Amino acid sequence: MTASLGLKLYNLGNRRDAGPGAPRPQRPSGGLAWLHAPSEDQASPMLALARRLIEDDGIAVLLTCPFALPQRDGVIHQPPPVDTPAESRAFLDHWRPDIVVFAAGELMPALLHETAERRLPLILVNGRAPRFLRERDAWYPGLMRSALSRFSHICAVDEVAARAFRKAGAALSAVAVTGRMEEESAALPCLEAERAALARLLAARPVWFAAGPTAEEEATVIAAHRATLQQAHRLLLILMPADPAHADKLAQRLEDQEGWLVARRMREEEPDAAVEVFIVDNPAEYGLWYRLSPVTFLGGSLYGSGPTRNPMEAAALGSAILHGPRTGPFGPIFGRLGAARATRAVASASDLTDSLGDLLAPDRAARLAQAAWAVASDGAEVTERILIRMRALMDAAP
Numbered sequence: 001m002t003a004s005l006g007l008k009l010y011n012l013g014n015r016r017d018a019g020p021g022a023p024r025p026q027r028p029s030g031g032l033a034w035l036h037a038p039s040e041d042q043a044s045p046m047l048a049l050a051r052r053l054i055e056d057d058g059i060a061v062l063l064t065c066p067f068a069l070p071q072r073d074g075v076i077h078q079p080p081p082v083d084t085p086a087e088s089r090a091f092l093d094h095w096r097p098d099i100v101v102f103a104a105g106e107l108m109p110a111l112l113h114e115t116a117e118r119r120l121p122l123i124l125v126n127g128r129a130p131r132f133l134r135e136r137d138a139w140y141p142g143l144m145r146s147a148l149s150r151f152s153h154i155c156a157v158d159e160v161a162a163r164a165f166r167k168a169g170a171a172l173s174a175v176a177v178t179g180r181m182e183e184e185s186a187a188l189p190c191l192e193a194e195r196a197a198l199a200r201l202l203a204a205r206p207v208w209f210a211a212g213p214t215a216e217e218e219a220t221v222i223a224a225h226r227a228t229l230q231q232a233h234r235l236l237l238i239l240m241p242a243d244p245a246h247a248d249k250l251a252q253r254l255e256d257q258e259g260w261l262v263a264r265r266m267r268e269e270e271p272d273a274a275v276e277v278f279i280v281d282n283p284a285e286y287g288l289w290y291r292l293s294p295v296t297f298l299g300g301s302l303y304g305s306g307p308t309r310n311p312m313e314a315a316a317l318g319s320a321i322l323h324g325p326r327t328g329p330f331g332p333i334f335g336r337l338g339a340a341r342a343t344r345a346v347a348s349a350s351d352l353t354d355s356l357g358d359l360l361a362p363d364r365a366a367r368l369a370q371a372a373w374a375v376a377s378d379g380a381e382v383t384e385r386i387l388i389r390m391r392a393l394m395d396a397a398p
Helices: 005-013 040-057 085-095 109-117 143-148 159-168 192-201 215-228 244-256 283-292 311-316 328-339 349-359 362-376 380-396
Strands: 032-036 060-064 075-078 099-103 122-127 153-156 175-177 207-211 236-240 262-264 277-279 295-298 320-323 343-345
Touching (some): 005 109, 005 143, 032 040, 040 060, 040 099, 085 109, 109 143, 122 159, 122 380, 153 159, 153 380, 192 283, 207 283, 215 236, 215 244, 215 349, 236 244, 236 283, 244 262, 244 277, 283 311, 295 311, 295 349, 311 320, 311 362, 320 362, 328 362, 343 349, 343 362, 349 362
Parallel strands (some): 032 060, 032 099, 207 236, 320 343
16 A cells, blocks of 8 residues: 555655664463543543453453553553554564554554555544644644544544534545443442441431542531531431541541541441531542442542542442532543533532532432433443454454
8 A cells, every 4th residue: 555645745754763662561371452532531441441341251451651541450561662663564564463453533643554554444533533642743844644544434423523524535435423421330349248337227318428529528528417417317428538547536536626526437437316527537448438328428539639539430430420510630530520410510619518418308319319320331342343343354464
């Protein structure tokens, strides 16, 4: 397959010494799928796809991304290759993928050309809009159309995205609106025996959870709890401070200076009927508290720099979400939850009190939690259809 004029000009303008690059571990034996996530918001759906490929199909997964990611069992993390013919060839020679899957729409023309030369199946998922690497956004004649022609399938998140790919030169037959892929599961684990025992202890008692409030927010949380106790006398607050090391001092202050009846999880005390505030300090137990609490306030979102926890954790476990105006790195997630009317935003201490009181009505909390759960679980069918397509392409590959 001959290179277009645009690709030749692109490669001429990108001639540089790429350096030694990151060390490449040995390629595992058997089949290997290469997934590329160009941005942090694409990492979660690609990790969800990787998990399915590993668990259902038993093939290895190489995930490239230009940022650090937590390790996942079976997933090989690597930075993407520099987009030059030499680096692309070296990368493909080493990994020898059976299929290549790009996310969102960032295009690497030299790499795509080398991939097509090897007749590797190549698809684009979660498509939003095509673009070149930021440092390579000059105009090259026909390069965008040529790069898009390498993909046999372009799966767009919506019709607006599909139009952007068609306008850029993608073949009409290659572009389809499939929707957004599912995110990596945010459902945190817990010990079922522990959950069941605590659920029996808390039976018929209203409960809310303050998940990681900052030191500045603790007073606001306590004030909202005090005010809401006037209408719900058996209300229990489960409080996990943003700094777990601060938990014991916080509990002591609430007892000695403010007169609260406090139990401490770290001392193996239990939230019996007389306890008003239950202080917990083990981040590994977030999944337990989300399951036990119909309502969760996301700390860090009111006076901090953004939530200390991913809102999808609470959403995936059926807890209605209260949050402040500061979304931090979770802005896109809050945008999706907000569009589905799946959270309640508060702007002040009085707002938190009013919203908490309102959500103590089980039907109102349940409606919010159900909407959030629907967002958290959205996209599973899209991922399944993409997997079916990937398997068909790999089966048909020479």
